[in-house]
Amino acid sequence: MMEGVPEGDTVWQTAARLHAALAGSELTRCDLRVPRLATVDLTGHRVESVRARGKHLLARFEGGWTLHSHLRMEGAWQVYQAGESWRGGPGHQIRAILGTEARTAVGYRLPVLDLLRTAEEAKAVGHLGPDLLDPAWGESSAQEALRRLRARPDRAIGEALVDQHNLAGVGNVYKSELCFVGGVTPWTRVADVPDLPRMVDLAHRLLEANRERPMRVTTGETRAGRTLWVYGRKRGTCLRCGTPVRSGDQGAAGEERVTYWCPHCQAGPAPAPSPWRGGRDAQRGR
Numbered sequence: 001m002m003e004g005v006p007e008g009d010t011v012w013q014t015a016a017r018l019h020a021a022l023a024g025s026e027l028t029r030c031d032l033r034v035p036r037l038a039t040v041d042l043t044g045h046r047v048e049s050v051r052a053r054g055k056h057l058l059a060r061f062e063g064g065w066t067l068h069s070h071l072r073m074e075g076a077w078q079v080y081q082a083g084e085s086w087r088g089g090p091g092h093q094i095r096a097i098l099g100t101e102a103r104t105a106v107g108y109r110l111p112v113l114d115l116l117r118t119a120e121e122a123k124a125v126g127h128l129g130p131d132l133l134d135p136a137w138g139e140s141s142a143q144e145a146l147r148r149l150r151a152r153p154d155r156a157i158g159e160a161l162v163d164q165h166n167l168a169g170v171g172n173v174y175k176s177e178l179c180f181v182g183g184v185t186p187w188t189r190v191a192d193v194p195d196l197p198r199m200v201d202l203a204h205r206l207l208e209a210n211r212e213r214p215m216r217v218t219t220g221e222t223r224a225g226r227t228l229w230v231y232g233r234k235r236g237t238c239l240r241c242g243t244p245v246r247s248g249d250q251g252a253a254g255e256e257r258v259t260y261w262c263p264h265c266q267a268g269p270a271p272a273p274s275p276w277r278g279g280r281d282a283q284r285g286r
């Protein structure tokens with residue numbers, strides 16, 4: 001489950017798949033299974049594009065409509081050919097069906113699904129920080145991300161990195177890996193991170209590098225078991241130094257996520273080890 005948590009690159013791949021399947025074609029089927037949208041019918045409208053903005057998906061339709069969705073932890077969009085059976089989950093988990101003559105896109109367990117005017121997309125995504133996968137990412141985007149991160153210098157860097165208001169696209173996996181490469185624990189204050197610009201630059205480069213890759217690689221190695229430095233290696237050891245990797249929850253109450261770090265390679269504050277921690281992580285990490 002944790003491996004499946006959508007990060008910016010996963011959402012980007014979903015958008016690319018939906019775009020390839022739907023863009024340029026007219027909708028022949030439109031079924032939005034959330035009460036507020038139950039009467040909406042976009043059939044006959046041409047799909048103009050499907051794009052990712054941070055971890056949000058924006059499907060634009062002729063006539064100036066945008067269908068906005070967000071996968072959060074559990075959502076997924078699948079694309080099927082005519083006649084192919086749908087395997088994304090039981091029928092009651094389907095929130096959206098968008099069909100063209102050749103393809104059908106099915107949205108499962110989407111926690112966020114809204115229809116808005118394309119001109120008003122900012123209502124859904126305007127709060128986001130610079131998008132790490134924006135083709136126009138550049139020096140000014142990096143500066144803006146740094147400005148937003150540094151606005152709260154006392155915050156833990158791990159929490160600041162996953163806050164999409166600061167920069168859009170980092171999820172739980174990249175958070176752990178970026179802190180590793182930055183040499184700091186996820187509980188280090190933003191102000192105490194020795195080279196924050198390098199961390200932002202790396203976030204951009206890692207997401208770019210993994211954008212079209214089925215697996216997520218932060219180490220430069222694609223061999224199984226060598227793709228990540230610390231994330232998910234809870235029974236394992238740090239890929240660099242062999243020290244047992246530690247894990248602990250981080251995040252606001254109710255939104256805690258498991259974070260991994262190497263106590264040897266990463267300096268800074270960390271929660272005290274607790275004897276029951278391993279068992280709990282093992283359960284949550286399934």
Ligand SMILES: [Zn+2]
Pocket residue numbers: 238239240241242243262263264265266
């Ligand atoms: Zn290490």
